[in-house]
Amino acid sequence: MPQFISAISLIVPDYDQGIEFYVGLMGFELIEDTYLSEDKRWVLVAPPGSTETRLLLAKAENEAQEEIIGEQAGGRVFLFLETYDFDEDIALMERAGVDIIEEPRVESYGKVAVFRDPFGNKWDLIERH
Incomplete structure (x- = not known):
């Protein structure tokens, strides 16, 4: 049975900043932006034409996550x-x-x-x- 990696979580300081860079500047497609709660969203972006793997832009939720932004x-x-x-x-x-x-x-x-x-x-x- 075939398998593939559907998403890789990328910790960002803010959802909209992530969308601004990846979609606005890099030309990635915004696949999904679903509000899960007041503070949490499911944001998937992918390069144009990508059919399987996406980036899940995950907003840092605590100090430990904030500290590793860019150092994953x-x-x-x-x-x-x-x-x-x-x-x-x-x-x-x-x-x-x-x-x-x-x-x-x-x-x-x-x-x-x-x-x-x-x-x-x-x-x-x-x-x-």
């Missing part, structure tokens, strides 16, 4: 965004002011650049050969 991977690259048009996507990110922390380079597997979201999470943008 212990300082390593946490998420990997694959593209079929690296040059266009990196140019869009640069124009939008996304924090590119490692300039684009060519590796044995393809083109890659490391960027950081406004919450401190490191991402790889990758176009495989």
